[in-house]
Structure formats: structure tokens, C-alpha cells
Amino acid sequence: MEIAIKTENLVKIYPGKGKSRGKPVKALVDLNLQVKVGDIYGFIGPNGAGKTTCIKTLMGLIRPTSGKAFIFDMVAGTVEAKKKVGYLSEVAYYYPFMEVGKLLDFYCSFYNIPRAKRKKKITEVLGLVKLSNKTNARMSELSKGMMQRFGIAQAIIADPPLLILDELTSGLDPIAQKEVKDIILDLKKRGKTIFFSSHVMTEVEKICDQIGIINQGVMLKSAGLEDFLKEESGAFTRIVFGGKPDKLLESFKEKGLEIDNVSTGIFAVVVPDNDVGEIIDTLRNEKGNIIEIKPRRFSLEDAFFKLVKERDEKQQKGSEIKEKQEV
């Protein structure tokens, strides 16, 4: 199994800001991460979780306080490692006075690609991101969506095997978001490894094979998307039913099950897989109308909130115990 990105106990501590030189901020705490070649890895977390810090460290824009980061087994941030990566920053700005084609040629020139080949590549890449008709336009004339697509173009111009994209679709309208998503899926078909950060869960769920969840600089989970959702969803089944529910509801409440009112006269209950038979029997006996029986599956958003909530509760408990011990 070839590894595209690997971090070992990555730590980044920013000195406190402001006049008082406040407390140092731990942006990354012993972050261990592995991204396999050929995967689309979604790096998710709330704002300020440490996603951008991690990505900047991988690109050598930030020096880690301790720990190591590697790109294809080369130390991250070195010239050799950067040859293998295409990068799109969170808020991408480009020289506004330059023309699209000329600026791409400028970025491409750092890879020592002959001029004739560069021309061909620029035409190809601009076609891929649907900016062919903007080759001679100034950067300042591009819309935000076009600018983001240009960002992808400059990241893939040298055909690197790995793409690192920070907040890929932030600030884009739904059409532009879809266009960018399609480009990413196309790149995946071309065999690229893609590592991107986002806080748009639906977007991540649609295109990722692997996910990493980070909060307050700590990696909460790193796993395959399907495995993660299965694990978080647990062995539960969702049963939707109707009919005359009064008795049923009462009996379910007695069993401690949570009942969800789907619509008028239609309810849903989530039960452990082992109890499904018993619940179905009850429904039949009480002449309930079974509408749907389905294994429960969390969306990524649900799973994410569950994980973050559990983590926060754990932390709170920990600090309460600490406080008590101090008292």
C-alpha cells in the first residue's frame, strides 16, 4: 500500500497574539494522518479546527513545532516533495494584472517543462476546468467561481500525482460547487490522490473514500467513509409505521424507545437490531401498519455532530473531575 501523505505526531503551537501575549494556541496536537495513493480524502472539522494549519504544514508554508510530515516519503515542504503536489489555498488570490494563460505558463515554468509542451498543457488544463475562452482574459476579470477553477488549473498544471485543496468550494454558488465537484471526480478517474478540507459535509460525503475528522487540533477519527458511517450508525434499524398508534406508542415509550413523528399518523422508531422481531410482533398484534424497515444510516453530518458532541462531553467531564480534584 503506497502512502501519499503521512504525518507523525505533528504539533503546531502558535504564540499567543495581542498586546498581552496571551496563552499559546495549540493548533495541532499529535496529529497522525495517512492518505493512501488513489484515494479522495476529506479532511473535515469546524472552523479553527486546524485543517488549514495542517495543510500549510504539508506545503511547507508553516513550520511544525514538533513532529514530521511526509509527501510520498519525502519531507513535506521540500522542493522535491512540492514537485509531486498541486495546491489550492483556502482563499486564493492571483496576480490581477496577469492574463490567465500567461500566469499558468509562469506557474508551469517552475517544473522545467519545455515551452512547447507547456502550451499544450495549458490548453488541455484550461479545457478541463472550462476556462478555454478566458486564456487571454486578465485575472481581475474572472468571477469567484472562475477564480476557483483557475486555482484548480494551476494546481494540476504540472500533472502532479497528489492534490491538496483547502476549502475547495467555500464561497461558491451551488452551480459552481457542482462544477468543481465534477472536476474532482474527473481527476480521481485520472488516478490522482486528492486531499481536501471542507466543512460542507454533503460535499465530502458525495466524493470521498476516506475521511478525517479534526477538532481543536486533535484527530478524532480517520477511516473509510462507509466504515465510519456504519460504525457511528451502530446496529440499529429504523421502523416507520402508521395505523392506530396510541397503544403502540405507549408500549414503545415503556420500552424506552424514542419515537419520531414523521407526519400525521406516521411515526418512526429506531430499535436495536436484536429487538426488531419483537417490535414487529408488537406492531402486528396491535394492528399497526408497517411502512418501512431499514437499517439506520447516519449521514456524515449526523455522524460528525455525534462524534464532536461525544468528544466535547468527554472533555467537559474531564475538566469537571479535574476541578473537583483541585477543590
Next chain:
Amino acid sequence: MSIRNIIRIASITFEENYRKKFLYILLFLSGLLMVSAFLFDPFNMGQQLPVVKDICLTGLGFFGLILTFALFLTAIPNEIEKKTIYPLLSKPINRSDYLWGKYLGNMAMVFINVFVLTIEIIFLINKLLPADVTMAHRMTELNTIFWTASLIFVECGVVGSIIILFSPFMSYPVNLVLTMLLYITGNVSQGYINYLSAEKLTSFGAGLSIILKFILPNFEYFHIKNSVVHSYIIDPKYVFGTFTYGIIYILIVMFLADILFQRRDL
């Protein structure tokens, strides 16, 4: 470091600069000042050549400095603030390539502007020299103008490198004040420092003054204007020595700037 990468970054820096309209206004005003010195003959009291030389060379030095501050102060902080540095530094280049590219791109702009004004001054002085002056004398006069301009250019290079040294860590105003302070200190303090080290007030004071003497740039070396104005003979060895001093100083400051910039989180 890669020379190719440095040239690429220098080229784009130069391209960015030549679109700045204020540079042309500055160049035009400086040119106008020099021509006006030539035109106001009645105020020169028969001393037109030295007065024109004085005004032109002072103007050239002043213009060079203003231009250097205008270009260098914003060069790197603007790229960091506007985040245009990210896509660039994510390409397979070293930070050293970037730093040198920025420096040389800006210096290319300073060079062209100083060169244009120097040509204008040489043209004016050539016009003012009496027709009966020998060719050798004429050439010496014009050569000294060229040497003065060369040293002004190197002086701008030293100032530029100092601004680059501070710019990744300081806001424009702080950088401006600090560099100005160093410039002024480098212009007036050498005599004072020499006096202090000779006096041996205390061993600490003397030591400190010797260290300062070597650390602070001695901008006085670059100022040969007064000798040129009064048509004194200028030793080419002095010009070459000062030129070398400036280049070595720039290399050392840029080396330090590189070390600091490597550590800067972006």
C-alpha cells in the same frame, strides 16, 4: 537556489512594477527638476555647471531612495497579505529563490529609472560644458557623473536589502521608520563612532562602537557628489572599493534575510 527560478520571479516582480503609474509620475517629476535646474540660469550667478550638477545628482539620489522605499516596502508584505505568495511558494521553489527574485526584480526597476535619469543628467552636463573643453576633460566629467550614479544605485541596493530583511516581520510604517533610522545613522554616525572607539571611554563602550562600525552600513562612502560637483579628481579605485563594499553588505544582509524568512510562518 535556482538561478532560473530567481529570474522568473524577478521578471514577474518587474512586470508588476512597470504597471505602477506613480513610478512614471515620480520619474517625470525628477526629470523635470533636473531640466529646471538647467533652465534657471539667472539664479546660478555664473556657476551654472556646479549648480546644475549639484541639483541633478541630489535629485538622482533622492529619487533613487524614494523609489527604493516605494518598491521594497510593499513587495513582500503585499504578497503575504494578498496571499498571492501561496500558489507561488507551493511550486517547487525555495524561499531563497523567492526572496532573491523579489529583490532583483525591484532592483531592475530601480536600475532602469536611475539609468534613464543618469542619461538625462549626462546629456545636460554635456550641453553645459564649454565647447572648447578637450575631449579627455569632457569624458572625465561625464565619467564622474556615471560613477556617482553607480554608487547611488548600489546605495539603493543596500537600502533595499535592509527593507527586505525587515519586511516579512514588520508593518510598512515600522519598517519605514527603522530603515530610515538606519539610513540616517549610517550617514552621520561613522565619524562619531570613530571618535568613540579612538577615545576608549571604557572597554565596553569602545567594543560596542567597533561592533557598530562594522554592523551599520556606512552610507557616507557612497556620497561622492561634492567632489563631482567641484570637479575634483575621483580615484576609480575608491569607486570600485565602495562598489565592492556595497555588494558585500547586500550579500550579508540578504543572507540574514534568507535565514529569517525561512523561519517565517505564512
